[in-house]
Amino acid sequence: MTPPVQTSALDPIAVLRGFASLRRLAGSYPAGHPMIGQKLRELDEIISGLLRTGSPVRIDVIRGDVFLDGVASSSEHQANQQLLSQLSALGIDSIHIHDGVQRDELLAVAEFLWQSPDSPDSTASQLAGRNVRHITLGRLLPLDTRWRARHWADAPTGPLDPDYAESILMAQKAWDDATAGKPLDVVTVRDLVQILIHKVARSNAALGQILAVKQYENLTYCHSVNVAVLSLLLGKQIGLADATLAALAEAALLHDVGKTQIPVDIVRKPGALDKSERRMIESHTTLGAEILIQTEGLHPLTPTVALEHHRTVKGTGYPDLGAAIPHPMSQIVSVADIYEAITGARSYQAPTPPERACLIMARLAGEKLNTGLVKLFVNAVTFFPVGSLVRTSRNELGIVVRTNRREPLHPLLALVDDGTYQPVCRVDTAARESSGAYARHITHSVPAPDELDLRLFLEPAHAG
Numbered sequence: 115m116t117p118p119v120q121t122s123a124l125d126p127i128a129v130l131r132g133f134a135s136l137r138r139l140a141g142s143y144p145a146g147h148p149m150i151g152q153k154l155r156e157l158d159e160i161i162s163g164l165l166r167t168g169s170p171v172r173i174d175v176i177r178g179d180v181f182l183d184g185v186a187s188s189s190e191h192q193a194n195q196q197l198l199s200q201l202s203a204l205g206i207d208s209i210h211i212h213d214g215v216q217r218d219e220l221l222a223v224a225e226f227l228w229q230s231p232d233s234p235d236s237t238a239s240q241l242a243g244r245n246v247r248h249i250t251l252g253r254l255l256p257l258d259t260r261w262r263a264r265h266w267a268d269a270p271t272g273p274l275d276p277d278y279a280e281s282i283l284m285a286q287k288a289w290d291d292a293t294a295g296k297p298l299d300v301v302t303v304r305d306l307v308q309i310l311i312h313k314v315a316r317s318n319a320a321l322g323q324i325l326a327v328k329q330y331e332n333l334t335y336c337h338s339v340n341v342a343v344l345s346l347l348l349g350k351q352i353g354l355a356d357a358t359l360a361a362l363a364e365a366a367l368l369h370d371v372g373k374t375q376i377p378v379d380i381v382r383k384p385g386a387l388d389k390s391e392r393r394m395i396e397s398h399t400t401l402g403a404e405i406l407i408q409t410e411g412l413h414p415l416t417p418t419v420a421l422e423h424h425r426t427v428k429g430t431g432y433p434d435l436g437a438a439i440p441h442p443m444s445q446i447v448s449v450a451d452i453y454e455a456i457t458g459a460r461s462y463q464a465p466t467p468p469e470r471a472c473l474i475m476a477r478l479a480g481e482k483l484n485t486g487l488v489k490l491f492v493n494a495v496t497f498f499p500v501g502s503l504v505r506t507s508r509n510e511l512g513i514v515v516r517t518n519r520r521e522p523l524h525p526l527l528a529l530v531d532d533g534t535y536q537p538v539c540r541v542d543t544a545a546r547e548s549s550g551a552y553a554r555h556i557t558h559s560v561p562a563p564d565e566l567d568l569r570l571f572l573e574p575a576h577a578g
């Protein structure tokens with residue numbers, strides 16, 4: 115029995131395999147050899163099949179997985195490792211094939227691969243020299259160099275503040291329900307808001323886990339909980355009344371709920387997005403607002419924040435709402451959202467430490483974010499927030515256990531052993547020597563390993 119053609123015809127691996135065999139044949143046989151002609155025909159057929167479903171055909175190899183137009187191939191992974199490492203060794207991890215491609219272009223590309231040229235000319239100009247007009251090869255675009263990156267966990271992996279852990283579980287349930295198309299459970303949302311306000315946002319241990327560098331890629335429900343807590347932090351700094359804080363926490367918690375309506379492959383896509391994918395991602399704002407408008411019992415501003423949180427104080431951003439400036443509540447959530455995203459990991463980048471995140475936020479102030487809110491936020495967070503693991507100028511390792519309002523760069527530290535992370539002693543980095551100089555400075559923050567249990571150093575959530 116012949117295997118079904120359809121499946122393999124739409125498999126990007128078949129294209130890569132075709133190029134690899136053609137490359138081998140072109141290196142072993144003279145031009146015009148029937149074996150080359152046969153392989154060329156096969157490859158042409160596969161590519162024509164793919165082009166019928168849309169042009170260009172984009173094949174990316176990211177972290178050893180093959181993606182066709184951004185969607186992971188379902189082919190057996192193991193069998194392709196050798197092929198993928200061959201291509202990777204050639205420096206090729208992205209092949210784009212446009213409609214109108216000719217067989218002699220396929221052959222030219224295969225020959226190019228065979229010669230694996232060490233030329234100062236760019237791949238593009240070398241291909242152009244071979245008259246290849248419908249195929250581009252190369253390293254992925256800078257935004258796409260994610261195949262190099264490590265794979266991050268989806269959620270915090272270390273021991274968590276118990277209330278924070280509970281709130282993440284509740285958010286996950288609400289998120290999963292929304293993904294399954296079930297209506298939002300407003301009672302759960304309200305309970306969650308209360309836990310966030312009265313417990314999580316009052317717990318130094320939880321705040322530490324949210325403010326410091328996060329070694330996980332949290333695109334969904336964890337992100338929502340974190341943004342809600344950070345919004346509360348900023349809301350309290352502004353002096354918002356309790357009822358407004360509750361509305362803020364609700365809106366922040368649900369700001370990205372529209373993402374439940376977008377295929378997870380696109381939300382988590384490791385490669386750069388094309389126009390239609392970008393439009394789809396951007397639609398999470400309007401989709402979220404629609405879901406929230408239809409949900410009875412929510413605060414009236416909750417859909418507004420979902421709609422506006424990617425709009426800037428200059429009236430730009432998405433969705434296009436003319437020159438309208440976002441509601442202050444949306445502006446608060448935007449600040450929290452951006453800090454959370456910067457200090458979290460992404461498949462293509464390591465998380466940014468708080469001190470750098472604060473500088474990045476400062477650059478966005480006035481352009482994207484409200485300057486006054488950024489100042490208040492950075493004051494609340496400080497460069498070295500509670501829970502950060504930091505290195506001092508005396509090469510000590512310590513955890514920030516209390517920030518110093520008057521001297522934000524000189525918090526109180528619990529020093530820990532460099533190898534075991536056991537507590538050593540406490541030092542006040544604001545202490546000065548007899549000369550008047552600080553006894554020590556914090557030089558930088560460092561990512562905290564899972565073995566470091568912040569709960570041993572920081573207060574858990576207050577009861578009640």
Ligand SMILES: [Fe+2]
Binds near residue numbers: 369370398423424
């Ligand atoms: Fe968003």
